[in-house]
Amino acid sequence: MPKLNHQILLVSRPAVSASVDNFRLIEVPLPALKEGEVRVRNQFLSLDPYMRGRMDDRKSYAPAQKLGEVMQGGTAGVVEESRNPAWVPGDTVIAMFGWQEYGTSDGQGMRKVDAGKVPLSAYLGVVGMPGVTAWYGLNRICAPKPGETVAVSAASGAVGSVVGQLARRQGCRAVGIAGGPEKCRYLVAELGFDTGVDYRSASFAADLAAAAPSGIDCYFDNVGGAVLDAVMERMNPHGRVAVCGAIAGYDGAPLSMANPRLILTSRLKLQGFIVSEHLDDWPTALEELAGLVASGKLKYRESVAVGLASAPEAFLGMLRGKNFGKQIVKLV
Amino acid sequence: MPKLNHQILLVSRPAVSASVDNFRLIEVPLPALKEGEVRVRNQFLSLDPYMRGRMDDRKSYAPAQKLGEVMQGGTAGVVEESRNPAWVPGDTVIAMFGWQEYGTSDGQGMRKVDAGKVPLSAYLGVVGMPGVTAWYGLNRICAPKPGETVAVSAASGAVGSVVGQLARRQGCRAVGIAGGPEKCRYLVAELGFDTGVDYRSASFAADLAAAAPSGIDCYFDNVGGAVLDAVMERMNPHGRVAVCGAIAGYDGAPLSMANPRLILTSRLKLQGFIVSEHLDDWPTALEELAGLVASGKLKYRESVAVGLASAPEAFLGMLRGKNFGKQIVKLV
Numbered sequence: 157m158p159k160l161n162h163q164i165l166l167v168s169r170p171a172v173s174a175s176v177d178n179f180r181l182i183e184v185p186l187p188a189l190k191e192g193e194v195r196v197r198n199q200f201l202s203l204d205p206y207m208r209g210r211m212d213d214r215k216s217y218a219p220a221q222k223l224g225e226v227m228q229g230g231t232a233g234v235v236e237e238s239r240n241p242a243w244v245p246g247d248t249v250i251a252m253f254g255w256q257e258y259g260t261s262d263g264q265g266m267r268k269v270d271a272g273k274v275p276l277s278a279y280l281g282v283v284g285m286p287g288v289t290a291w292y293g294l295n296r297i298c299a300p301k302p303g304e305t306v307a308v309s310a311a312s313g314a315v316g317s318v319v320g321q322l323a324r325r326q327g328c329r330a331v332g333i334a335g336g337p338e339k340c341r342y343l344v345a346e347l348g349f350d351t352g353v354d355y356r357s358a359s360f361a362a363d364l365a366a367a368a369p370s371g372i373d374c375y376f377d378n379v380g381g382a383v384l385d386a387v388m389e390r391m392n393p394h395g396r397v398a399v400c401g402a403i404a405g406y407d408g409a410p411l412s413m414a415n416p417r418l419i420l421t422s423r424l425k426l427q428g429f430i431v432s433e434h435l436d437d438w439p440t441a442l443e444e445l446a447g448l449v450a451s452g453k454l455k456y457r458e459s460v461a462v463g464l465a466s467a468p469e470a471f472l473g474m475l476r477g478k479n480f481g482k483q484i485v486k487l488v
Numbered sequence: 489m490p491k492l493n494h495q496i497l498l499v500s501r502p503a504v505s506a507s508v509d510n511f512r513l514i515e516v517p518l519p520a521l522k523e524g525e526v527r528v529r530n531q532f533l534s535l536d537p538y539m540r541g542r543m544d545d546r547k548s549y550a551p552a553q554k555l556g557e558v559m560q561g562g563t564a565g566v567v568e569e570s571r572n573p574a575w576v577p578g579d580t581v582i583a584m585f586g587w588q589e590y591g592t593s594d595g596q597g598m599r600k601v602d603a604g605k606v607p608l609s610a611y612l613g614v615v616g617m618p619g620v621t622a623w624y625g626l627n628r629i630c631a632p633k634p635g636e637t638v639a640v641s642a643a644s645g646a647v648g649s650v651v652g653q654l655a656r657r658q659g660c661r662a663v664g665i666a667g668g669p670e671k672c673r674y675l676v677a678e679l680g681f682d683t684g685v686d687y688r689s690a691s692f693a694a695d696l697a698a699a700a701p702s703g704i705d706c707y708f709d710n711v712g713g714a715v716l717d718a719v720m721e722r723m724n725p726h727g728r729v730a731v732c733g734a735i736a737g738y739d740g741a742p743l744s745m746a747n748p749r750l751i752l753t754s755r756l757k758l759q760g761f762i763v764s765e766h767l768d769d770w771p772t773a774l775e776e777l778a779g780l781v782a783s784g785k786l787k788y789r790e791s792v793a794v795g796l797a798s799a800p801e802a803f804l805g806m807l808r809g810k811n812f813g814k815q816i817v818k819l820v
Contacts, residue, residue: 209753216753217725380748393549399751413745416712419731420760421541421548428752 159186162464163226163256166211173407174211174475179227179468186258194266195237196249196259201464201485202230202280203471204314205378208406217430227255227467230285232269232276243268250279255467257487274449281314281482282456283446289431290318290376291441293398296434297427298374300396302327305368307387310378311352312339312457314482315400318445319376320349321454328374331367333383335477342480347455355383364390371395379404385414391422399428407475457481463488491518494796495558495588498543505739506543506807511559511800518590526598527569528581528591533796533817534562534612535803536646537710540738549762559587559799562617564601564608575600582611587799589819606781613646613814614788615778621763622650622708623773625730628766629759630706632728634659637700639719642710643684644671644789646814647732650777651708652681653786660706663699665715667809674812679787687715696722703727711736717746723754731760739807789813795820 160183167180189195207229210221221228231254235247240263243249248271253259269279281287300306306323310316311332320330320343332343332352340352351367353360364386371392377384380402391397405411419426431438448454459479461470467485474483492515499512521527539561542553553560563586567579572595575581580603585591601611613619632638638655642648643664652662652675664675664684672684683699685692696718703724709716712734723729737743751758763770780786791811793802799817806815 217755380752384748399748402749402752405749410747410749413748415742416716416731416745416748417734417737417742419758420712420734420762423549423760423762423765425757425759426751427757428755430752430755433755 159258160184161186161256161258163254164464164467165225166221166223166227168223169213170211170407172409174208174472176468176472178211181465187260189237189239189260192240192262193238194235194240194243194261194263196231196233196251196253196261196266197236198231198233198253198257198259198487200232200277200280201255201467201487202232202284203461203467203474203483203485204229204286205401205403205406205475207471208403208475226253228252229254230280231259232280233259248276250284255464255485257464274446277458277484277486278449278456280484281458282318282454283442283449285431286314286482287318287445288438288441289400290315290322291445292431292434292437293376293400293429294319294322294374296437297398297429298376298396300326300328300374303329304373305329305331305370306374306376307331307333307364307368307372308376308378309333309355309383309387310401310403310477311343311349312347312480313378314456316376316378317343317347317456317481318454321347323374324348324350325453329368329370331364331372333364333379333387339480342457346457355386361386361389374398376400377402381405381411388413388415388418388422388424391418391424393422395422395424397424397426399426403475459483461485491590492516493518493588493590495586496796496799497557498553498555498559500555501545502543502739504741506540506804508800508804510543513797519592521569521571521592524572524594525570526567526572526575526593526595528563528565528583528585528593528598529568530563530565530585530589530591530819532564532609532612533587533799533819534564534616535793535799535806535815535817536561536618537733537735537738537807539803540735540807558585560584561586562612563591564612565591580608582616587796587817589796606778609790609816609818610781610788612816613790614650614786615774615781617763618646618814619650619777620770620773621732622647622654623777624763624766624769625708625732625761626651626654626706628769629730629761630708630728632658632660632706635661636705637661637663637702638706638708639663639665639696639700639704640708640710641665641687641715641719642733642735642809643675643681644679644812645710646788648708648710649675649679649788649813650786653679655706656680656682657785661700661702663696663704665696665719671812674789678789687718693718693721706730708732709734713737713743720745720747720750720754720756723750723756725754727754727756729756729758731758735807791815793817
């Protein structure tokens with residue numbers, strides 16, 4: 157009797173906003189392993205904002221997710237069976253098996269990680285792609301000097317929380333922008349940000365001005381839209397904006413920028429990036445991040461949805477800011 | 489009987505669009521020179537888009553022009569009288585005497601130039617601030633590689649015409665964007681651009697795509713607004729945008745940017761600059777530009793308004809693209 161695998165497919169593209177109807181959960185038999193193959197039982201799925209972009213079939217930095225195929229994404233799991241001498245059962249691995257219980261591979265695209273040093277799920281967040289994203293945008297694009305003010309949006313999320321903590325460690329004032337008072341309190345009390353600003357508050361623009369009394373030198377942007385507009389008004393001359401995400405506009409019509417003339421009058425640099433194009437920096441970044449997590453100097457938080465079937469709702473909730481910290485799915 | 493000077497003052501700020509009513513021509517006596525002073529008879533006034541920004545009293549890279557004072561701006565003239573040993577009558581000088589017939593100075597802010605090598609008026613354009621602006625934005629921000637496509641707006645103007653010619657000399661495809669078929673023909677026939685695109689045409693977006701079949705790697709932006717929006721859609725991954733001006737939005741409400749998400753998805757760099765903050769590069773740039781003009785390898789064109797009284801109308805016309813080449817006022 158063959159073992160079964162469960163998978164979530166993308167079956168349709170959003171007209172405007174994504175919905176659970178764009179996904180379908182299916183059950184398929186697991187084929188027997190061939191010579192050279194490895195089977196991994198996924199323990200955690202990574203849910204990331206970039207996935208929303210791939211649901212659309214339009215020009216972007218990554219090709220569109222194909223319809224009728226397993227939703228792509230990062231996974232953390234354990235080798236269960238191996239016909240490949242490089243892998244043995246019990247190995248903990250990071251891969252891109254997507255939204256399914258089991259992944260099968262010839263070993264390509266799998267990375268062995270030490271789940272004793274840091275928890276396995278952290279390799280999907282603070283010591284994984286989101287952590288390196290924070291590291292790269294902050295160090296390579298913003299390049300803040302000690303004493304400067306660094307603002308970051310989606311600040312309690314997987315990327316933003318790392319940006320603010322690294323900025324503080326570099327002697328900068330860290331201003332976190334997040335949705336709601338609970339997240340803002342967390343930024344200061346748990347992560348050590350200098351201050352948190354609630355973008356949902358009616359007084360957001362004034363709160364932001366008060367939070368950055370010397371203006372903003374660097375902005376790590378995960379959201380775009382109205383928050384970007386407000387931050388640009390507070391940027392100091394020669395400010396740097398690392399454009400990492402635009403989640404405010406991912407799930408609907410494109411958002412405009414209110415006053416691009418500020419790029420000229422404040423002599424700003426805005427630069428978009430995608431961390432997968434900068435693989436040279438990954439080892440340095442991962443080593444630093446893993447060390448800081450292991451020694452308790454870099455904190456993180458996870459939003460955990462349980463069971464494969466919960467992935468679509470958890471993903472859609474994340475697009476609306478319902479998560480609090482890195483959004484993952486724990487498979488059971 | 490004292491000699492007379494004529495001056496144009498800024499007497500009010502535009503509510504939205506600038507008008508001739510914002511200026512006033514006055515006649516004042518010229519005071520006798522004091523010890524150490526020099527008197528220059530201005531032959532040419534420089535009219536530049538940045539002046540529109542200074543007419544408003546809002547945050548920008550330069551302080552606002554004060555009301556009741558002579559409109560500021562670059563000038564080219566001849567020393568008529570000197571009580572300063574460093575200057576003798578007949579010296580040709582560039583200065584910032586503004587919109588008036590005579591300038592008086594202790595020598596500060598005056599620069600002697602060789603009007604035999606290149607015509608005196610060229611020091612206000614191709615071998616002056618606009619030329620260095622083109623040189624800086626192209627070389628220091630765009631930094632195009634041979635074979636890349638460089639687009640520039642306001643391409644027949646003082647800055648844009650230099651950008652395209654320098655790009656061609658660096659082995660790039662030069663795409664000029666200008667208003668109307670006459671200017672576009674001039675770009676190709678006289679300046680050697682690869683092609684010219686008329687932004688006023690109904691088929692502008694399609695024409696731009698055809699003009700840059702391999703996409704656009706570098707964009708030198710003088711105008712902002714809808715032209716910037718259209719160019720951004722054609723930018724290649726890792727494209728660079730030197731944000732030099734936003735003339736489309738100078739004389740009215742701020743213009744938005746339609747699709748800033750492209751900064752992320754195409755991993756673009758947009759960088760604003762003002763050439764007066766990069767004085768280190770001026771000598772290198774000016775030497776190169778003067779050499780190219782003297783040897784006939786760098787061409788330019790001037791729109792000449794005659795007489796001090798013509799300055800306001802010529803300035804307002806330039807904001808609407810009525811000029812064809814560098815706009816100057818020749819004093820008589």
